[in-house]
Amino acid sequence: MHKGLIPVVLVLTGFLAVPPPAAVQDLTWQSFKGYDVPYVPTPTEVVDEMLHLAGVKAGDVLYDLGCGDGRIVIAAAKRYGVKAVGIDIDPLRIQESNANAAAAGLTGKVRFIQQDLFETDLRDATVITMYLLTSVNLRLRPKLLADLKPGTRLVSHSFEMGEWRPDKTSLVTTSFGDERDVHFWIVPANVTGRWEWDLAGGDRSIHCVLEAAQEFQDVTAAGKEGDWPLAVGDIRLTGDVLSFRIDTEADGKMVSTLYEGRVAGDRIAGTVRPAGAAKAAAVAWKASRDPRTAVSIAK
Ligand SMILES: C[S@@+](CC[C@H](N)C(=O)[O-])C[C@H]1O[C@@H](n2cnc3c(N)ncnc32)[C@H](O)[C@@H]1O
Known part of the structure; x- marks a missing residue:
């Protein structure tokens, strides 16, 4: 120069x-x-x-x-x-x-x-x-995105990171x-790819699938319960903690379920509970990902 x-x-x-x-x-x-x-x-x-x-x-x-x-x-x-x-x-x-x-x-x-x-x-x-x-x-x-553990905090005086928007600015x-x-x-965990889990629902077990895409900390996802598409909303990823809401119809009524779990590589462990019923007992939730479906978020 x-x-x-x-x-x-x-x-x-x-x-x-x-x-x-x-x-x-x-x-x-x-x-x-x-x-x-x-x-x-x-x-x-x-x-x-x-x-x-x-x-x-x-x-x-x-x-x-x-x-x-x-x-x-x-x-x-x-x-x-x-x-x-x-x-x-x-x-x-x-x-x-x-x-x-x-x-x-x-x-x-x-x-x-x-x-x-x-x-x-x-x-x-x-x-x-x-x-x-x-x-x-x-x-x-x-x-930074490839080497740092999810949850690592970064602060920068004055200068930004392009499309990776800050979580806070003061x-x-x-x-x-x-x-x-x-x-x-x-630093967000990488949650891209196809996640699967089974949920006990009455006398049967329901197989759920979530396909997630991610741009830095912003996640979008589409879900399926058996062959039925699920609406996935309120998706939040903070470090290694992922939460989202799934809306389904059961007996002619809309039912919303809140998921929250900690991501560790190709596994998520957390809880699931009905939305709007803070006192309802949360049940354990475990999901796993086919590692071949994950894509790098380090760019
Ligand atoms: C703007 S100063 C910031 C100093 C200090 N962090 C502070 O906030 O008071 C940037 C510093 O980066 C150092 N620096 C520049 N290029 C570097 C590189 N490739 N690797 C390590 N340090 C570098 C410079 O020598 C300088 O001391």
Whole structure:
């Protein structure tokens, strides 16, 4: 990219949407250093909201991708006592992060790794934080969807993930007087394909089939009970928890049933109960999927 374009690009991408503080005024080609994203630190109030929106809690494993001076990792470890790891490609940032961790009394309690974030093994993460660029988020998206466990929470300062819409967004007013978005996503389980189960119905067992398609966290499905089509509504997928309503006709009356279960690979285990009867006993529900019918959601 032509060096003269860089300040324009930074304005357009949100890094310089308002007059920046002195520390980030000199965002030139030097700031990019040939890496994917320039170094621009997240203001403290935005760090606080990122950790809050991600619901960071004891037992979490947090990775900050492109950790800069380590501020998000240090705040997470200090306030929530979680295992936190910072990844940055720039050795200078790793040096700064280690020095800042030492000053905060966190040596040995946090880890900073000099590495390309595209090559980092993220499989043990439960929370990912990012302040990258939309173009970088989009390149990273297939890896996040393929490698992270369903239910892993992601937060991004300012930048989005294209068609993968955030589950929540909050707006933070900074001490610089500008406003920043913080976006939040939950990694969805892959529920695509053909699911089958049997339900006890009076003196017979009913065979049910659900064919599901999925775009990120949005699921559409069509169902069948024996040869009868079923109306499937209110489908919700939050991490590995899938719920939906099935409407059927029985003895000339419409009957709605609520399903909720946890997805683990090609199995779902949960409960089913009649809708509108909160007190009705839920019965166990188990469904299984033919693995050959599942398609990748990592794109
Ligand atoms: C905008 S800063 C964010 C710093 C920190 N996360 C924060 O919010 O304060 C982006 C960081 O990503 C780093 N970076 C850029 N490309 C990278 C890559 N491919 N792998 C790892 N880090 C990268 C930069 O060195 C920079 O420190």
